[in-house]
Amino acid sequence: MKIFAAEQIYAADKTTIKKQNITSDVLMERAATRLFEWLHLRLQGNPVKIHLFCGIGNNGGDGLVLARQLKEEGYNIAVYVVRYSEKRSDDFSTNLERLKKREVTPDVLEEGDALPTISKDDIIVDAIFGLGLNRPPDDWVVALFEHLHRSRAFTLSVDIPSGLFTDRVPSDKKAVVKANHTLTFQVPKLVFFLPKTGIFTENWEVLDIGLDQEFLSTAETDYELIGKNEVLAFYEPRKKYSHKGTYGHSLIIGGSYGKIGAVHLAAKACLHTGSGLVTAYVPQCGYTPLQTNLPEAMVITDAAEKHISKIDFDIEPTVIGLGIGMGKDTKTVNALGQFLDVNKTPLVIDADALNILSENEEFLDKLPPRSVLTPHPKELERLIGKWDGDFQKLEMAKSFSQKYDCVLVIKGSNTLTIYDGKGYVNTTGNPGMATGGTGDVLTGMVTGLIAQGYPPLQAAIFGVYMHGEAGDTMVEDTGYQTLTASKLIEGIGEAFLDLFAVDDDVLADEE
């Protein structure tokens, strides 16, 4: 699913109005009707108090239309106009008049006014600012936001939590409404997925308001949301007349004394993702544990006992996963530099190899085109430098990926894969996966996909999705705290099966 920038949404709005020959007022009515339907379906006439806070722009207009429709259905509402500006949008004004005709006169809130009492069992509708926010809200509006937050009432934001910009991180956390749920129009917004801005809404949901399909399907966007539909397009079925050679040979290079488990996890995940053959290249201390515990993998050992001192092998791997548990011993650093001088095989690079690259920038020029780098936030910072906010981080990551022609997988709650100026936002995964070894599993999975012929970008996007899906499947049995990297590997099979699973609802309909 595409993620549109605010300007594109305004343009989609305009095109829709023109092509459907409607007024903006009709579009607002349609959008707010979707909000009403959402609430009405859940509340079924429940007399709970609903406080609607409306700004003076079109977001506020949506709130006013919703208030009118709730009133007509007999709901217990209180409406407030948050007058943070003298200006009013036309559709706001039209709908204010319509509401007044239904004998609902909103309370106007201005600087210095007493704030309404809200009980924790009430519902707040936040229609104060939408996509049009262009500067931080005034202090008294921030105080209102804090008042809403303190009430602990369920807060439903319209389109976007008020105070959240679409293109930058707010400098003051208090200056944004904390939404329990956001009903966003037509398309998800990038800010829902970034660590410093995603925290302002616990959940989000898209409401289809019938914006012009042609515009939506033809527009190019800088970001895309990756769910099952997107990755299904990449999936390569296993062929009947195939053999292990058909699915590539992965080489996992890494490990050091005390960190052989990382290689074990990566190699095992690589096998579970479908790599035809997997070989591990480890220091000698890794030989016995790997041969004992992972019989499917072959093992080549370095001359050194406890760390990699020279990367030297006589096999021809399809792809190499590099760096897990490798450490940064001087000999290892030299070995990596010499290896990169001669290597032409596609690479997936993680962990200590990333840190070595950060400390030896000249190595970056030696990477084969479209190498996949999988940094967590700290490793990313070492690679691309410090950033100021999530948006600058993304721009810096894009430049880095362009400069070195690499696929950059920024690991996090919503892992973001960057390549060729575009970002792919993953939707699977959960906090249970914040545990040692899950990154090694991801490296193994992406390596295993490239081994089977998936191009590096698709392997990264698909691997990240499947990794998260495996975690989501397993956490249902383990709970967050007990999910481990080994468990995650067990979930990879389920993640593949889930790609083609038929929804229970569909089956129920057929019965």
Ligand SMILES: NC(=O)C1=CN([C@@H]2O[C@H](COP(=O)(O)OP(=O)(O)OC[C@H]3O[C@@H](n4cnc5c(N)ncnc54)[C@H](O)[C@@H]3O)[C@@H](O)[C@H]2O)[C@@H](O)CC1
């Ligand atoms: N295509 C869509 O997605 C649709 C969008 N609609 C709604 O329209 C919204 C956008 O409406 P607007 O463009 O009117 O934007 P807002 O409703 O966010 O209004 C902000 C208004 O306040 C001013 N302003 C911005 N920051 C301020 C600040 N810190 N202090 C004081 N004033 C400030 C702006 O100049 C603007 O007039 C969307 O978020 C959505 O809720 C819907 O009505 C219908 C369709």
Ligand SMILES: [K+]
């Ligand atoms: K809002």
